[in-house]
Amino acid sequence: MDSYGAKQYPSYLKAVEKLYKDANTQFFYRTFQSFRDYLSPSLSKAFMKVKPFRRMNDFHEKYFKDPHVLMVFNRYATYIGSSPYKSPATFSLIGHLEMNDGVFYTKGGNTQIAQSFLKVFKELGGCIKFNTVVKKMMVKDKRVLGVQTDKGEVIYGDEVIINGDFITSTKHLLNESERPSYKDSKLDQYDPSISAFVILAGVREFNPNVHHHHVYFTSDYKKEFYQLFEENTLPDDPTIYISHSAKTDRERTKGSNFFILVNSPATHISEEEKLLYKEKVYDKLERMGVSIRPYLEYEKVITASSIQKDYFAYKGSLYGISSHRMKDSFLRPYNRNQDIDNIYYVGGTTHPGGGSPMVTISGVNVAKEIIKKYKL
Incomplete structure (x- = not known):
């Protein structure tokens, strides 16, 4: 006590x-x-x-x-x-x-927030192209004229707002000669933030003993972070976080929907390592009284490798840049490109930082700048 x-x-x-x-x-x-x-x-x-x-x-x-x-x-x-x-x-x-x-929950899950943003955006006349990847930004006289997609389409526009990873987007969408302030050597110096080893587990029986937010801590917290950031390895005894929204929102599923998250270094994990570590997580949960394997109906495992591949995240990191060094905590990448007039950055890898509230604020800040620019 x-x-x-x-x-x-x-x-x-x-x-x-x-x-x-x-x-x-x-x-x-x-x-x-x-x-x-x-x-x-x-x-x-x-x-x-x-x-x-x-x-x-x-x-x-x-x-x-x-x-x-x-x-x-x-x-x-x-x-x-x-x-x-x-x-x-x-x-x-x-x-x-x-x-x-206090902590709040959106009924139906966080996807409802995204759906609401989409609804408002469409009502305002916005157009979203799903399953489309931007391959290149077309630059002339220090301005982006448009973006080229993987489908060969060119979309023209006056302003470009990048809501992707700052490092990956800058490096892959602009030629190095077009961004003297962001040379590859400079971008490569950033230390990635933590990544995640995630298991999405749907089980057929509801477990009332797992709270909406539940954490099973490691026995040695300092060792866990040492392994994550110094040894760049998955922790021997990981802290396990579970989000169990069905505990609060019983309409989600008849059973339990476990979002199981373990902190992971931003590094490649092989298929064999992924399977072995998944069993390690399940073993620890069983010792804690949470048995999943016998009741498993659905399972998906997400690693730093898949996060990098699916979301173009810098080395698979969740927040782009770690907040260990002073400049990376308080001098995060600017919200406006230093070399090209009409490129803006929003999201967790720029100012003011990671997490849904900060990401939303970055969008508000950039929107205000563009509104002011055009005197709207």
């Missing part, structure tokens, strides 16, 4: 609320187009308030002493694809969103 942590918890809530308010006021809702945008006096003042030089684990140790409680709060680093022993304390602000604001 962490009696010290119980006493400090109210102070912790106030501290992470302040972190969030400072970041939200001065940092999240800015569009960064060059280094000059970081030189605002108000931004510099706010930057010093959000504990950029302190590590997340060190920050949490101020409020909690029990190692099990520390693991719970240090898990926030994985929300940005990083290690709590390397990422800045700034990202402890996630605690405010969970503990003060």
Whole structure:
């Protein structure tokens, strides 16, 4: 029992609320187009308030002493694809969103959010081409005239917003001569964020003992992150997260729908490794009292390799760039291309960062810039 942590918890809530308010006021809702945008006096003042030089684990140790409680709060680093022993304390602000604001569920699952965006986009006259890959951007006089698809079609436009991985998109859609600020050698220097080993398991019997959000922790948290980021290997004893939306939304399935996630390095995993590690995950869950194999109706395994292939993600990373180095935490790739006037970047691999809320904010920021540009 962490009696010290119980006493400090109210102070912790106030501290992470302040972190969030400072970041939200001065940092999240800015569009960064060059280094000059970081030189605002108000931004510099706010930057010093959000504990950029302190590590997340060190920050949490101020409020909690029990190692099990520390693991719970240090898990926030994985929300940005990083290690709590390397990422800045700034990202402890996630605690405010969970503990003060609360966690919400969209009935029907997160796909309903995407469907709603699609509905509004179409109502506004937007056109979406499914199952179509952009192969190249056509550049002339430092402007993109249009994009060429894998079907040979050329789509012309005044502005290009890239909602894909910053590194992969820049590297593969533009010739290196067209992007002097983004040479391959520079892009290759980025450290990838964490990836994921995911099992989508549909079981025929409902399991009431697995909560909507359920975590089975490792016995050695530091070792797990060391293996992930230093040894670049799958952890021997992984922390396992399960999302079980059927616990909340019984209309999802008659049985249980388990989204099982284990942190993984952003590296290639062979088919043999994938099968062996899947069994390791199932074995641990069985020891925890969650038996899946006898009741399995549906199964799909997703690895860093498939994430890289299916989503063009940088080395299969979930958040593009890790938040370990200072510049990668606070000086993420700009929302506007430095060499080509009409290319903008949104998504988790640019400012303000990864995770659904940050991704949405990046889209809002870029939209405002384009609206301002055209005086709409």
